Amino acid sequence: MSRRAMSLVAPWSSRVLSVELDGAHFYFSTREQHRGEEAPRVFREARKDARLYSLLVCGGDRVRRAVCHAQLKDTLLRELPPACHVSPMSSFVPNVRDSLLKGYFLKDHSESASPTERLLRDLSQRDPVFVCSYRKLQEGQLWTQHLWSGAGSPTADMSEDSYVVPSEAPECHPSTLNIINSDVFYSFEEAREVLNKCGDIIPEAMSVLELLPSGAEARSKPDFPVIVIEGLDATGKTTLTESLRDALGASLLRSPPQCLSPMRARFDREPPLIRRAFYALGNYITAEQIGLQGMETPVIVDRFWHSTAAYAIATAVSGQVCNLPAEGSEVYRWPGDLLQPSLVVLLTLEPEERKRRLSNRGQGETEEEKELDHNQLFRLKVETAYQRICGPAFVTVDASPSADQVLQQVLLLIRAKCHL
């Protein structure tokens, strides 16, 4: 097989494919010879009149892939006929880090194949997108996969079809495979590299780069304790951090820092790779500020690394809480070049009380906050990830008592653990 043909097959051969439908994952793979397996469930259960397709984003660097994946979704939702159902799909080598390629699986129930196929043909010629269509063979209810010419190539479709067969669920959930340095960044340089690469598509990236400290080289430890307050929105972080500042005569900082506020909304609209790199870098700016303030007074910080990592992990990992990387996974490690606070306090609250406080406050919610509100599962994943992150001393505090009671309890903890 020619090198060109091999590269065309690569996203599928020796890989497992996963389609996410209604929160459940269905796994299958492809095989040149059929060995009597039944068709994978996602094919068996497809409606009789459905035409099935898969699209995977391959090639290019990770910034290009991330942007293309986000744009592809917009294009599909905007331009496909209404009777075409789009689901997330991925291709991966089981349990192999960084092997995940993302895309979409289409079930087209529209009367004519033409509009969908015209759009897919166009996408596969224009973008680093590989397209496959699936065909049901009459004998034995088998399904075959046909790989179209791909990723901007004008070559004819590849002729050899392969069978689709069921595949076992892998030990590590596929959505965990690319977390490191795509969703969570463990060094200043890794995060900065992402923003360096997207300066031409996001002008705000240049402004962020200009605000960064010259490096994240180890500074001397602040003389005074540094206490980070974490928690989901409306758990009382602002209330508590302001009271702690007053009670301890401390400086109050936050992450992302104030200087990034004008750029934040723009990065919140970007794909996870870029958005999470922005928040990761915000921590390094805040760390620099902590280093300065911490020589003069105790420092209280409203959100820091735990927020960056926990929200990123919870968003990246699809499905159930059990799909999260297990406790002790390297995904939960603290970045080696980021200042470690003396104590991290996680405020927890029952969902009903958190919602009551949110509605009392009556402010607008970010998309991620709306997601937290609607999606109990996401909230659980964020809280579980928070608790698994290792590094600095960490304590969970029930935030349901009155604001003053919570303050007194946290002051006791700080005095005990930070000798203040």
Ligand SMILES: Nc1ncnc2c1ncn2[C@@H]1O[C@H](COP(=O)(O)OP(=O)(O)OP(=O)(O)O)[C@@H](O)[C@H]1O
């Ligand atoms: N212990 C408490 N008991 C009752 N209400 C509280 C308590 N702490 C804070 N609140 C109220 O709950 C609301 C949310 O509190 P706050 O703004 O401090 O939360 P937050 O964690 O900073 O939220 P966000 O992350 O969304 O900014 C506010 O209206 C605040 O007055």
Ligand SMILES: Nc1ccn([C@H]2C[C@H](O)[C@@H](COP(=O)(O)O)O2)c(=O)n1
């Ligand atoms: N250090 C931080 C702070 C915040 N984020 C992200 C995580 C959520 O998407 C959102 C919550 O912030 P809030 O709305 O409470 O200001 O911001 C982060 O990744 N890292």
